[in-house]
Amino acid sequence: MLRKKCCWWGKIIALGVIIPWLNSGSSVQAESEFVCVSNLEKEVQEIIHRPEWNRSRWGILVRTLDGEETIYNLEGEKYFLPASSLKLLTTAAAIQGLGSDFRIATPVYVTGSAPRLERLVIVGKGDPSLTSDHLRGLARELKQQGINHINELILVDNYFNDSEINPTWEWSDLYFYYAVGVNSLILDENRVILTIIPQEVGETAQLQWSNPNTFKQWRVDNQVLSVTDQDRARISLDGLWAKSELRIEGEISTESQPLVYYLAIANPSNYFLESLSRILLVENIQVSHKTLTSDSVENLGTRFTELLSPPLETLIVKVNQESNNLYAEAIAKILQQESTQTLQEILTELGVESSSYQMADASGLSRHNLVSPEALVQVLTLMAQLSVYRESLPQPGQGTLRHRLADQQLQAKTGYLSGVSSLSGYLTPKDYQPIVFSIMINQSEQSGRALQEAIDEIIILLSRLRRC
The missing domain is CATH 3.40.710.10 (DD-peptidase/beta-lactamase superfamily)
Structure with a gap:
């Protein structure tokens, strides 16, 4: 275990x-x-x-x-x-x-007009309920307005001015979903699903991530071995958080069902940016430049919409x-x-x-x-x-x-x-x-x-x- x-x-x-x-x-x-x-x-x-x-x-x-x-x-x-x-x-x-x-309103601003926007700016407000589905809805709304190109996509991550990670939390907890960073641009609860899938006896188990962007944020050392013993499923996860190193060690039976872990996303703001870029691309909306900033943005533009949380x-x-x-x-x-x-x-x-x-x-x-x-x-x-x-x-x-x-x-x-x-x-x-x-x-x-x-x-x- x-x-x-x-x-x-x-x-x-x-x-x-x-x-x-x-x-x-x-x-x-x-x-x-x-x-x-x-x-x-x-x-x-x-x-x-x-x-x-x-x-x-x-x-x-x-x-x-x-x-x-x-x-x-x-x-x-x-x-x-x-x-x-x-x-x-x-x-x-x-x-x-x-x-x-009270509802959390995440504003979305635009500069320019269809079919090319000069800028799209999203100002994070720390809404923990925002999901990729909300971003898909935004992308569809942009497409319906005839937008097919955004010159500059800007995400503003400065609503919270303190550390994402509480300094009193234990370091060993930070890899897991219950101790994720709390930033201004939260998406999918800042967590990712890792599935460990057994392979043939003696082979290294396969790691499957629910979102490939999150895998890129980690330097993963996979040392999980597939074994014959049905009762053996000893997995440990640790590493060096400051360097985004994740070490996964242990054994998993070839007869075992895949093991599912909910892990923290190492860089949640970047995950938001990359996820939105990918979702826009699915809607055939091209983005020329992407910026993630903690500085205030002058001349935000015209408010296009806002993403509202539940009450x-x-x-x-x-x-x-x-x-x-x-x-x-x-x-x-x-x-x-x-x-x-x-x-x-x-x-x-x-x-x-x-x-x-x-x-x-x-x-x-x-x-x-x-x-x-x-x-x-x-x-x-x-x-x-x-x-x-x-x-x-x-x-x-x-x-x-x-x-x-x-x-x-x-x-x-x-x-x-x-x-x-x-x-x-x-x-x-x-x-x-x-x-x-x-x-x-x-x-x-x-x-x-x-x-x-x-x-x-x-x-x-x-x-x-x-x-x-």
Whole structure:
């Protein structure tokens, strides 16, 4: 299997690794009897004090949704690594700062007239939802206007003025789709599909890229050998990111199905430029000169059209249900550009205590993030009446809760890094009033399955709450 730690459930599935515990549903079974509120502490302690958790650290805070009663508190004010539960803070601030109807508009300008344009200029605005299909639509629109030649194609990549890569992310993550660069010209989520196909015994496996332009960006050293053993599929990916070197090593059985990996695009802005050039050529629109610039362009020309994203309320579903890191990071950067307040200022104005969290990124991938269960319970409580926010969270059977906690009346954000697991959200017990909760496990050597099942056990306890 891939010798790489995991960051969230989607990574494991997308990398083609079969993890049974993600497909079988939770093994935790709900008991028929209720749990008295007065006995909840004892019941939770029996779970978290099992021998397997001796080296782990738990943070748990449970309150009634009306904020009137704290039902359980274990280090709720202390800092923990939140993993993707951090996205609860990011999306709350985005809704407050931008509004749920906000759309990202990527403007397209032209100079000249059909059949020859002097210039076509696209000014990137960091839209994470832009795909090659959008560019195909633009090319068809140009063709319908009688355009068959563009003298100069200019892409402006200066909307975000900070680093594409968060400096606190781990270098080994940067090759993968969940840690892609966040630039002003995002296309196809800045990721590419690599398929490793076994060949005859003793031969090097074939590498197949979903887009040939991305392959050209890497210096690839393919050391994957085709072998006879059906149980052998040991692949590792690493290299030297700064030099765009990618080393792929290991073995794949000749009887194996091709292995699929979602990788980061090394130079996403250049990928946008090359992809658009190729799409224009398919429509028989010739481009004489191509320019990618971080400088402002004077005399942009006449606005021809704009590429619009879905509304923010749709984008945050991608963030919270699918736990998409790129969307979270891009939205936070857009908020920084479009709002007069910082993300932290917006959260403070909302009512979240500023000392209850420290954000190093917007997605939760960084291990420099520090968040208390108190911070997450606060933001969940404050945003509870906003349906756009609550409905962006997965329920059992959806997104990252697809195989967890069936039949529970639950809306919650998951989080996972190696050694870290979290779940924070809303729960409506059958015989008790609605509650809001945050559960975090840090510093654990246990498997992802064990972490998940322990949290699910606690959720089932909470679902059986009753006043006695």
